[in-house]
Amino acid sequence: MFCESILLFHPRFSPTTVHATRVRTHQILQIVGLMMGCGGGWVIWTAKERAGKDHITTWHALIGLITLCLSVINAANGAPLIYPQLRKLPLMSVPLAALKKRHAKLGLLTITCALLTIGLGFYSSWYEKKELNILFQNISFGGTMFLVGI
Numbered sequence: 001m002f003c004e005s006i007l008l009f010h011p012r013f014s015p016t017t018v019h020a021t022r023v024r025t026h027q028i029l030q031i032v033g034l035m036m037g038c039g040g041g042w043v044i045w046t047a048k049e050r051a052g053k054d055h056i057t058t059w060h061a062l063i064g065l066i067t068l069c070l071s072v073i074n075a076a077n078g079a080p081l082i083y084p085q086l087r088k089l090p091l092m093s094v095p096l097a098a099l100k101k102r103h104a105k106l107g108l109l110t111i112t113c114a115l116l117t118i119g120l121g122f123y124s125s126w127y128e129k130k131e132l133n134i135l136f137q138n139i140s141f142g143g144t145m146f147l148v149g150i
């Protein structure tokens with residue numbers, strides 16, 4: 001969801017040229033992606049609790065948690081861009097251009113961490129036990145590199 005919502009702002013991949021529509025679609029996709037990330041984290045947390053296993057023991061888990069936290073922070077930084085009344089809050093009372101720049105930089109950091117989390121997931125012991133893991137790894141890595149190259 002995160003990649004699709006970012007690609008909305010690229011002129012070649014956007015289904016519409018109306019900026020307000022792209023912003024609203026970006027917002028909706030980001031909210032859905034954030035909900036999916038939080039839901040996935042909750043499922044993993046409860047599964048580990050039931051199994052009696054330790055939490056956040058791998059790089060994949062640590063970077064994934066950082067990505068989830070960055071996603072929440074970036075959503076909070078993006079909200080004042082759409083809802084001007086939020087700009088009166090102490091941390092958000094900066095010029096609009098500074099808010100946009102901060103949201104874009106945090107978004108870049110977040111998507112970088114998200115892609116790193118996916119890459120680290122390919123080297124987890126759970127994933128390496130699965131059949132056809134090399135095929136899926138190469139297809140996924142190729143698709144990611146294709147998106148990054150665009």
